[in-house]
Amino acid sequence: MLEASAQTPLDRMLAARDWILADGATGTTLFNMGLQSGDAPELWNVEHPDRIAALYRGAVEAGSDLFLTNSFGGNASRLKLHDAQGRVDELNRAAAEIGREVADGAGRPVVVAGSVGPTGDIMAPMGTLTHEAAVEMFHEQAEALKAGGVDVLWLETISAPEEFRAAAEAFALADMPWCGTMSFDTAGRTMMGMTSSAMVRMVGKLPNPPRAFGANCGTGSSDLLRTVLGFAAAGPELPVIAKGNAGIPKYHDGHIHYDGTPELMADYAVMARNAGARIIGGCCGTTPDHLRAMRAALETRAPGPAPTLEEIAGSLGAFSSADDGTGDTSGAPARERRGRRRV
């Protein structure tokens, strides 16, 4: 049985390799297999296990060293939508078991990472979700993924630092190693206002730090690399993860299609490594074709200096905002305040 403190497959891979290729999109890939808009992808873990195995194999055969399970929305709060809140154990365990089988049959070391997405609720006091309830929900999902045989838990697309910390606490209860990424989609910060440098400080202070941390999804690969540069500038001790979208979503004939080409994602992967990321993958829109191009680029192109913001924008497209909130002048409200009352 895996334990958080032991040498895990991911630890061994990080020790032996300069970079690790993670996987690409889950949602967009399942759509192409016939998932209907609005349906829960997690139900397919038991209804169409063959398709989920095909999803995982697509990444592994394209060269991914690590892939995420189809359990992003597998917490009780998210499954409640589909009246499946009582099936957390069943659906997550199935997601993990299919992943275990695919990884063990790969013929080379492949890490199975148990995806854990946000609850979708706002945490108290602003919202309704208490810290205790969040920990309980994440813990339930973590135990199921552990029982299904994942190598590591993988928290992703988080916006609120409080939710990130609640998940960390839950993973300690499950005694599992973990990684965690946040989504920086609002003027270079997370929706809840966290900057890349603030995330470095946060993960450094956790009692059970992740094996690696970083950014996923958000708004295009340019912004994501700016975030990675922000991590690097804050001097993180832990390995950095970069999982950016393959461009931006476009709509064609009832399909969502991301406009980033495999060539562009290959450039992104090399720049992510040069910016300091150790675990590099894609997110929405990233297909096996993209992953193959990324793997080839990482294997054949020599490491270089970190890209400048100009080089990133020149190769991958413009940023969505002028800065990312980490500079000296940003963050302070520009508004003149009147006297504040104590009352």
Place this chain on the structure above:
Amino acid sequence: MSDQDDDIILSELSDDDLVAQMFDDLYDGLREEIEEGVNILLERGWQPYDILTKALVGGMTIVGNDFRDGILFVPEVLLAANAMKGGMAILKPLLVETGAPRMGKMVIGTVKGDIHDIGKNLVSMMMEGAGFEVVDLGINNAVDKYLDALEAEQPDILGMSALLTTTMPYMKVVIDTMKEKGIREDYIVLVGGAPLNEEFGRAIGADAYCRDAAVAVETAKAFVARKHNRIAARA
């Protein structure tokens, strides 16, 4: 910037200073102070509609602009909206009583399969903050739920929100159904959510994509004004 510790007594401020102070209190999300300010202005004989537009909407406009410009983020906006709600709870019955003019009405909800209602809630609050009447359908709405609400509420605007790439295509299902039933042109359809963009909004046949809650309010105002002009021109 001042951090002086002098207490300000709201009831001792002139009308102008009180309204300016309420802008600050909204910005800081101080609900009790906003409720107090609203009550003081009512006691001074202000019309409920003037309190709404000059004090509350004025203050929320500043919050909205700073949110749009990346100076404020969701937690601060939620606090401000909560303070605004405190003031609105006092004003709402009075606005109905006095027959105050309405900005417009919106039906809003996240689409089928999507539980993420943070963005939708922000839009609701900012729209209410701008004086709109908002009917919130909550999360996970199938097409019938939207259509029933349009029928029952007769709003000016339909707002749809999605945070996931797996749920955003459902917006097109709703719009296509509205077209089939011949009611698409009766409503302004606004869409929003993190993975969307302008091109997507156009491709599915929405009137506009709104990048954030502040943009949603500006867009709603512009479209409602245009709609009223059209009706006036026809009359």
